[in-house]
Amino acid sequence: MGKARTDRHGRTREQRLQQENQAxxxxxxALRKTIARLDLDRYSTVKDLIDEHYQQDKAEEGRQILExxxxxxxxxxxxxxxxxxxxxERAGETHYYRICSNAPFCLNRTKSQxxxxxxxxxxxxxxxxxx
Numbered sequence: 165m166g167k168a169r170t171d172r173h174g175r176t177r178e179q180r181l182q183q184e185n186q187a188x189x190x191x192x193x194a195l196r197k198t199i200a201r202l203d204l205d206r207y208s209t210v211k212d213l214i215d216e217h218y219q220q221d222k223a224e225e226g227r228q229i230l231e232x233x234x235x236x237x238x239x240x241x242x243x244x245x246x247x248x249x250x251x252x253e254r255a256g257e258t259h260y261y262r263i264c265s266n267a268p269f270c271l272n273r274t275k276s277q278x279x280x281x282x283x284x285x286x287x288x289x290x291x292x293x294x295x
Contacts, residue, residue, distance in 0.1 A: 234287050239264045240274035248288035251279055263288065 170176055175183070222258035239245035260279040263272040265288075 190241045230286070233284070237262065237285055239270060239272050240268070242266050242270040245270050245272075246286065247272070247274070249283065250288045 171180065230263050234246040237247040239247055242264060245264040245266040248265050249260050251258060251260045253259070254276070258279040259276045260283060261274050261276045262285065263273040
C-alpha cells in the first residue's frame with residue numbers, strides 16, 4: 165500500500181501550506197490595522213503610568229530595606245532610636261563610629277574604627293552638633 169498524498173480533509177501538502185499562508189497574511193493585516201488605530205499619545209501616558217508604578221515599587225523596596233536596617237541597629241539605651249554611622253577623618257584615614265539617632269538625649273555610641281566600604285548601616289546626615 166502506498167503513501168497517501170492527501171490529508172484527512174483531502175488537501176495536499178501544498179494546499180495546506182497555502183491555507184496556512186493565507187491565515188498568516190490575514191493575521192498580519194489585522195495586527196497592522198490595530199497598530200494603525202493605536203493613539204500614540206495614549207502610548208506615552210501608558211508608558212508614564214508603567215514608569216510611575218515601577219518607581220513606587222522601588223521606593224517601597226527602599227523603605228523596606230531602611231526599616232530592616234533600623235531594626236537591626238536599634239539602640240539598646242533608648243527605645244525609639246537606632247545607631248547611625250558617623251564618618252570622620254583621623255590621621256589620614258577614614259574612621260567611623262555608630263551613634264544613636266537621638267544623639268543629644270541619648271549618649272549611646274560605639275568605639276571608633278577604620279571605615280571600609282563593607283560597613284553597612286544608615287549613614288548619619290549632618291544634624292549640626294555631634295559628640
